[in-house]
Amino acid sequence: DVVLTQTPPTLSATIGQSVSISCRSSQSLLHSNGNTYLHWLLQRPGQSPQLLIYLVSRLESGVPNRFSGSGSGTDFTLKISGVEAEDLGVYYCVQGTHAPMYTFGAGTKLELK
């Protein structure tokens, strides 16, 4: 089974600071069709998860462009360029390359310092 390892588990940031979250997969997430089904979700306190970035680097509609995603194969990164208060919550990476079994990272909690 695919395992996604997210680091760090907790991130403390000040408003305006840039931060990065890593997601490493135990297997390549490059699908035979050429796509890499690695996505990033944000779960704000008391809310359901919402899609931020899909297919590694594509910004979901309505998501601010301070969010960006990068990576390939087994190593992926989510970057927030200038944290804002509304960005607080838990970030998850999720893989769909090996669907129908989806795998989630353990989450990274972004807190205010």
Add this chain to the structure above:
Amino acid sequence: EVQLVESGGVLVQPGRSMKLSCAASGFTFSSFPMAWVRQAPTKGLEWVATISTSGGSTYYRDSVKGRFTISRDNAKSTLYLQMDSLRSEDTATYYCTTVFYWGQGVMVTVSS
């Protein structure tokens, strides 16, 4: 606007059954594989089951195989999860999702 609205969650005793429903709107439901994902209190997200677009293929995590059944009615744009022989470790918020779209979740508590 895409909407996924779960229903059916409640408090249930161990060993009993429960059925969750998810009403979808705002997208072509029949074109998307659908999944149930759960989140135990204070824990992360955990995939539970997936169903193909036609409903002809279903997949489950090992811990729910033989106890849970995922199904769909494309005519009604509705996803279901029949949960039998419930255990305390099934206590969680259950989300209906395409992974891109998420419902608000429904709480299932298994306790005597």
